[in-house]
Amino acid sequence: MSFQTVWFLLIAVLWVGYFILEGFDFGVGMLVRAVSKNEADRRAVLTTLGPVWDGNEVWLLVAGGATFAAFPEWYATLFSGFYLPLFLILVSLIVRGVAFEYRSKYGKAQWRQRWDIAILVSSAIPALLWGVAFANIVRGVPIEKAASGSLEYTGGFFNLLNPYALLGGVVTLTVFLTHGAVFLSLKTAGEIRERAQAIAKKSGLVAAVAAVGFLAWTNLMLPEINARVLTLSIIVALLWVAGIAANLIGREGWAFIFSAGTIAVFVSTLFYALYPRVMPSSLGSQFDLTITNASSTDYTLKVMTVVAVILTPVVLIYQGWTYWVFRKRVSATQITNPDHGALDAVSHILHK
Amino acid sequence: MNSLDLARWQFAITTVYHFLFVPITIGMGFLVAGLQTAWYRTGKLQYLRATKFFGKLFLINFAIGVVTGIVQEFQFGMNWSSYSRFVGDIFGAPLAMEGLLAFFMESTFLGLWIFGWDRLSKKLHLATIWIAATGTLLSAYFILAANSWMQHPVAYTYNSAKNRAELTNIVEVLTQKTALATFFHTIPSAAFTAGAFIAGISAFLIIKGKDLQMARGTFKLGAITMVISFILVGISGDLTARIMTTQQPMKMAAAEALYDTKANAPFSLLTLGTLDGSKSVFQIGLPSVLSFMSTGDFNGVVEGVNDLEAKYDKQYGAGNYTPNIPLAYWSFRLMMGFGFLGVFFALLALWQMRKGSTPKGKWFYPAMVSLPFIPLLANSFGWIFTETARQPWAVFGLIKTADGVSAVVSAGAVLFTMIVFTLLYGFLAFIEVGLTLRVIKMGPAEEVDYADPKLGGSEDKQLVMAY
Numbered sequence: 001m002s003f004q005t006v007w008f009l010l011i012a013v014l015w016v017g018y019f020i021l022e023g024f025d026f027g028v029g030m031l032v033r034a035v036s037k038n039e040a041d042r043r044a045v046l047t048t049l050g051p052v053w054d055g056n057e058v059w060l061l062v063a064g065g066a067t068f069a070a071f072p073e074w075y076a077t078l079f080s081g082f083y084l085p086l087f088l089i090l091v092s093l094i095v096r097g098v099a100f101e102y103r104s105k106y107g108k109a110q111w112r113q114r115w116d117i118a119i120l121v122s123s124a125i126p127a128l129l130w131g132v133a134f135a136n137i138v139r140g141v142p143i144e145k146a147a148s149g150s151l152e153y154t155g156g157f158f159n160l161l162n163p164y165a166l167l168g169g170v171v172t173l174t175v176f177l178t179h180g181a182v183f184l185s186l187k188t189a190g191e192i193r194e195r196a197q198a199i200a201k202k203s204g205l206v207a208a209v210a211a212v213g214f215l216a217w218t219n220l221m222l223p224e225i226n227a228r229v230l231t232l233s234i235i236v237a238l239l240w241v242a243g244i245a246a247n248l249i250g251r252e253g254w255a256f257i258f259s260a261g262t263i264a265v266f267v268s269t270l271f272y273a274l275y276p277r278v279m280p281s282s283l284g285s286q287f288d289l290t291i292t293n294a295s296s297t298d299y300t301l302k303v304m305t306v307v308a309v310i311l312t313p314v315v316l317i318y319q320g321w322t323y324w325v326f327r328k329r330v331s332a333t334q335i336t337n338p339d340h341g342a343l344d345a346v347s348h349i350l351h352k
Numbered sequence: 353m354n355s356l357d358l359a360r361w362q363f364a365i366t367t368v369y370h371f372l373f374v375p376i377t378i379g380m381g382f383l384v385a386g387l388q389t390a391w392y393r394t395g396k397l398q399y400l401r402a403t404k405f406f407g408k409l410f411l412i413n414f415a416i417g418v419v420t421g422i423v424q425e426f427q428f429g430m431n432w433s434s435y436s437r438f439v440g441d442i443f444g445a446p447l448a449m450e451g452l453l454a455f456f457m458e459s460t461f462l463g464l465w466i467f468g469w470d471r472l473s474k475k476l477h478l479a480t481i482w483i484a485a486t487g488t489l490l491s492a493y494f495i496l497a498a499n500s501w502m503q504h505p506v507a508y509t510y511n512s513a514k515n516r517a518e519l520t521n522i523v524e525v526l527t528q529k530t531a532l533a534t535f536f537h538t539i540p541s542a543a544f545t546a547g548a549f550i551a552g553i554s555a556f557l558i559i560k561g562k563d564l565q566m567a568r569g570t571f572k573l574g575a576i577t578m579v580i581s582f583i584l585v586g587i588s589g590d591l592t593a594r595i596m597t598t599q600q601p602m603k604m605a606a607a608e609a610l611y612d613t614k615a616n617a618p619f620s621l622l623t624l625g626t627l628d629g630s631k632s633v634f635q636i637g638l639p640s641v642l643s644f645m646s647t648g649d650f651n652g653v654v655e656g657v658n659d660l661e662a663k664y665d666k667q668y669g670a671g672n673y674t675p676n677i678p679l680a681y682w683s684f685r686l687m688m689g690f691g692f693l694g695v696f697f698a699l700l701a702l703w704q705m706r707k708g709s710t711p712k713g714k715w716f717y718p719a720m721v722s723l724p725f726i727p728l729l730a731n732s733f734g735w736i737f738t739e740t741a742r743q744p745w746a747v748f749g750l751i752k753t754a755d756g757v758s759a760v761v762s763a764g765a766v767l768f769t770m771i772v773f774t775l776l777y778g779f780l781a782f783i784e785v786g787l788t789l790r791v792i793k794m795g796p797a798e799e800v801d802y803a804d805p806k807l808g809g810s811e812d813k814q815l816v817m818a819y
Binding site for chain 1: 411412415416418419420421422423425426428429430431433434436437439440441442443444445447448449450451452453455456457459460461462463464466467468471472515516518519520522758759760761765769772773776780783787790819
């Protein structure tokens, strides 16, 4: 296997990790208000994300950094080409992170309400736009050879808003929403858990319809039916159905494993359909960015492989350990003084 | 303004802003870890109060550092895609390593620290803040190595077919002396910044008569950290200046507004130049000091701007290789000036408070309130100097900034994103300062005791820390 293929795989793994982890963060963010009746509920919901959301987001930073290091041409064409969607994602991630950290610091109901709306919107926007972006990559976008010799995106913003890509956005939006609801039903207790389960039942069906439509479209779009892409697509659908079923019978752990599995195989399907291209051009395959023409030198890839092989297992171990430390369900009854911000009242309340 | 100018402004705004928070985070991480260690060792509650109080301020600050850091990683591709294509083979590697090694470590262990008070044993919980702080240090190291490669590219070959620089030796990129000197200049600056943050806030608490037992201790910690780190910043600054003189003589000449090559060059205290920046009309200086600073010899020859310009015209083809001289000259002086001002206040306050008294002078309150901001100005001017005085180059001698900008992004798009980022960042600063002031006004909470998680344990116990 060439180093380019190794790095194509590693980047796919990083995106899989990112979408599984921040996928439920986005879902929970969208659901904060929907699953809560009062302030204690909302704070319990946000506390499920508290220790982990920042670490989850690092998967995106590493995916970005790895793309820069391993496939600079891909990084450059993609980030300058998808300029406005990425900008909207950045603004959302900024607002969202600050909202998580600051909303409960201060006691005024209005202050928190505003941050809650910010969390809702700034979770929904990236959940939608990541789907739009990936669908466009798979579909192919106008890329041409510029005078400088590099392959540049020439499509503009509205080119990215085609029906296939928008459907892709709906898929990620609804899948992440459901994934977040399943995560909440696994991580909370009491009424929040029940409400989250109920939402997952409904949104799971909507996501199923959108995803099946999108996968069918993806298969038909390929120049010829590709047996492996088709198989992967069917596995995605089956995993999702299994997740819905597990949620129906109240097996939350399994439901989460299946929804995470769905996301993993879904992202893998898209990457598989791309390989060995990383950003196909809709203007002719001579303008495709591929793992060969977009990559760094073998030396750089070799260095990065050594680093990744040593560090990735370590990261997985300690990040997994974090989830183990905070494995207990959070319930609204555990939130002391929900109407006081951390900065209002004495913040040292200790359990007896 | 064209898209190049706008992209430069955007980079300047977002990066200077990001770096207001970075040094506080790096320095505070270690100081809070130190305070918690003191509590762990002695069991004295004033250390626990200090850990929680400054920990809170640290987190409010860290949040903005994190979210603005995402923009840093993405804007190379968005606004500077030609630069990214040219340097990606080399520049991308430390960035990816930074993510994999440092960002995961910081974010994961900080999450464990914040929410782990009642979940981890005392010892393990203490370890999490040390690991998170180490993460910030590693992060600084990789990004400074990447920046140092822009100041002084090493271990590369130029591939003309692909028009890019290609890496030949990663170890050399990570260990070249520019990177090491910069690291040893930046990290003590971060300690200086955090020291000023803690000292200024503690002094404010002392003035308001809040928790004197804690505040006197943390004031001393902050002020002494400032003094020690100031010395280290000075030593590494001297080293950095010498390295800079050999690697980027134009930058040193610009910093000194030294137009003509000289032996026994003076260190300029005030230089007034003509508006077109081609010569100076009035100078006061310390004789031979510049020669000593740049070469280690009072008789050393320092090259001047005009001679270097002529030399570069020959070497790189006709063009303008002179950076903005007034900007370089003043930012260099303001960097040092604010550093001196900060340490002067720290020493004066330490001296007057040496026997447990509180200074009565009118200077004390304004000086202490401004203390946390002084290093921020020094840091910002330092980066403004080192980045603008490298111009016109993005990577010295290899690629010009003008050739690095994205070809496909319109000026309107850059202008739009710049306006939104600026408004958003301004708004965040407003909230950040507001929350910080709130925490300071409330003062440290009374920590009655600490509950060991081993003693608790029921599923439904109250969460010590929740969002």
